[in-house]
Structures are given as C-alpha cells and as structure tokens.
Amino acid sequence: MTQFTHSLPPYLHQTTTTFSNPSSSMNKNNQVPPDKPTKPWFPTSKALTTFGDTNCMEQLLVHCANAIETNDVTLAQQILWVLNNIAPQDGDSNQRLAYSFLRALTNRAAKTGTCKMLVEQVYSNAHNNLTIDTHRFSVIELANFVDLTPWHRFGYAAANAAILEATEGFSVIHIVDLSSTHCMQIPTLIDAIANRHEVAPLIKLTVSDHANNNSDQLIPPKLDLSYEELGSKLVNFARSRNVTLEFRVVSSSYTNGFASLIEHLRVQRLVYSGEALIINCHMMLHYIPDETLSNSNSYVFDSMSSTTTATTVTTTSLRSLFLNALRGLDPTLVILVDEDVDLTSNNLVSRLRSAFNYLWIPYDTVDTFLPRGSKQRQWYEADICWKIENVIAHEGVQRVERVEPIGKWEQRMRNANFQGIGFGEECVGEVKAMLDEHAAGWGLKKEDEHIVLTWKGHNVVFASAWLPA
Secondary structure (H helix, E strand, C coil), rough: CCCCCCCCCHHHCCCCCCCHHHHHHHHCCCCCCCCCCCCCCEEEEEEHHCCHHHHHHHHHHHHHHHHHHHCHHHHHHHHHHHHHHHHCCCCCCHHHHHHHHHHHHHHCCCCCCHHHHHHHHCCCCCCCCCCCCCCEEEEHHHHHHHCCCCCHHHHHHHHHHHHHHHHHCEEEEEEEEEEEECCCCCHHHHHHHHHHCCCCCEEEEEEECCCCHHHHHHCCEEEEEHHHHHHHHHHHHHCCCCEEEEEEEEEHHHCCHHHHHHHHHHHHHHCCCCCEEEEEECCCHHHHCCCCCCCCEEEECCCCCCCCCEEEECCCCCHHHHHHHHHCCCCCEEEEEEEEEECCCCCCHHHHHHHHHHHHHHHHHHHCCCCCCCCHHHHHHHHHHHHHEEEEEEEEHCCCCCCCHHHHHHHHHHHHHHHECCCCHHHHHHHHHHHHHHCCCCCEEEECCCEEEEEECCCEEEEEEEEEC
C-alpha cells in the first residue's frame, strides 16, 4: 500500500483552535459557551465520497492522531466525525479497517485532556460502542479457527518440519512451547512424530501460563479452559497415537521475560542433559518488553548460576536478556515465528502508519474464508480490533503489542550467539502444500536463513530456525 501524501481539504483547516486551558473555553458544566459554535463546519454527504480511498482514510487517521496528541479539539472533532461517516463497522474491508482505527483513536482521545469530550459527541448518535468483545474459544473452536488461514499454520508447518529433522535419533524430546495459540501446533507435531518412528520417542511438553488467572495479561485468542485441562486433552490425544506425552505448566509471565520459566529449564537441563531441547516461539516473544519501554524492571539471567537477579536495565532489553538466557541452556533448536512488521515506535503517528499498512491484510483476506455475518468472522475481527486498540490507544506497560520485523530479531539472535539455519526443501515443500489449501493470494518467499509468508506480495509472517553458534 502506498502512503497518501496530499494535504487535507481546506474545510478541515478552517478552524483549528487549540484549547490549551480547557476551563477557559468552557462553562462550569464543561460545555462550550452558547456564543461559540458547538460543532465545526462539516463536509456535505457528497463531499464525503472523496474520502473513501484507503490512502485518504490513512491520512485522515494520521491527522486525527496528531490533533489528539496536540489536544486540538476542533480539528480532532472534525476528523472523527468524517471518519465516523465514511468508515461503517459493517462496510468493506478498507472501511472496517478504518473503523477499527477510528475506535482506537476515540479510546485514546477519551484519555487525553480536553479531547475526552469528543467521545460522547462522536458516538452520541451512533449504533456502535467502544467495547471489544473477544471470544473465549473451546479447544475444538480454536483448532478449527487457526486452520482457516495460513497466518498460524505457516509457522506450524515450518516449525514441525525443522523439529523433526533436528530431533532425529533422540529418545527424549523436550519441547518448550511459547505460543500465543495455546499448543494448537502440538497435535500435528505428535502426528508427524508417530508417523516417522516405529517406536516414538518420549515427548516432554512444557508451557508457560503467562496469564496465571490475571485477566490483564490475557491475549487473544483466549481459551475457555485451564492449561491443566488442555494438557489432559493433549496427553490423551498423544496416547491415541501411541506416543507418550508428559505435560507441565510453569507459571511464568512475558512481563519479566519468562524469568521463572528460564530458571525451571535451567534446573531441568542439569538433570536431563541427554534430551533434545526445542524452544518453539510462536508469536509470543514480541510481548516481552523491549528497549522502547523505558524505566521497567528487568531480570538479568546469569547462565552460570541458578539465580535470577532483579535490576533496572537501561541499555539492554528483556528480549535480549531472554535470548541470552536461552543460549545458556544450549538448546538443540530454537524456532522463531512472528509477524513481520515494526510496531515498537514511541511515536504514535509512526506506529499508526506501520499498523495501518500491515493490518489491512487480515481484513483483506477474511473474505476468502469466512462469510459476512458468521460468528467466526466476528471473533476473527474482534481479535484484530484488540490488537489495533492496544497499538494505538495504550502506552507504557499496557501496550504489549510491540512487534518487531525479521531484521531486528535476526540481529538479536546473532547478538545472543545463535546462528540461523536455512529451511530445507522438504520443509519448504510442506509449507507450499499447506498454502495450496488456501486462497491464491497467499505466497512463500525463501531467503537465506528464513522463509516468509506473503499476501499479494506483502510480507506477513516470518519463520526462522536457530542453533547455538
């Protein structure tokens, strides 16, 4: 998508009064005095049609974000009103994309100075609200949900092929599954292991319960059952495939770089040194705080001892410390799968542009696999809305969607003394076969040390495999 560079039409610049002192321009009831217009001049319905272009909607969102950040109530009100009329919740993919950003900006305005008054004005006559109702999936619902699109299946297919190759000859395979999709990759891996071995190796599966009943840390997609119940289902499934699976849950949070999980694995590594240790990171590491979240308590991992020390880190992020700690475990293989976009900027406009020019993709693809009005489509788009709101409306520790592109992760992995390994032809063939089950717009790019899922030529998700250097 190209950036829209034209300026806003003149009528959106006719009045741009900034209320630096809210009390000076309002009466005691927080209302604009009668002798001043309560609503700036808005374009006619005919003029609104000129805003329907996606690039124009992006530019309107950018100007709105700037107005909210500078507390320019009049301009923010004008643009929010225009967006509210050209971006219906049930419109086409571009309109629904703009609507999600509109809602996120309105939520941000609700927290920002004088702009708080805009929320009621913009939504007073609308049939929508600012609440995002994210669904809690059953295991069957979530398994079917992730199968609808290659967004997650791409990483599953690439990771499973690499894991099978790396664990050849091991009688015990210990998989640490750091995944945002709650082990939905594991059944296909169990199937592949069962089909590959006459006598299957013992599989140890360790997961992190990062939320630990803390609703503030729940990240979509959400499960409607505990990890202990999930583990029981996975153990039974493995048994049906003649595979022995041991399941363990470690209470550990991304907010401190999974410090307790690292400590648990360090002890396990000392006791069971002969097993294959696989660290499978599927769209979870970007929730670990990075350098842009300043003044946060970080945990320094000492790979030569059994202690974890809390300190304040200003030059090294928890992400890099976490990867250094992983290297200290000497894993057999590390798989890293994530979205290929940069959402880390502390500048709202920069972050908005990056998100807008990336998150059009899930809205554009949904028409290929889910009908309008279906419950699954509502669940799918609610999860996207949650992500957009987190990127746009929140700051500080509440803004957890700090996604980094492949280049940044490659730099971090090399700095932690890992070396990338390319995916073999068998792996690429598995991924291509999976993509053949989906719409024609999906594609695959193979580069030196990673592969990339694309939609209409645009990067979506990368997958990479790493060994200790």
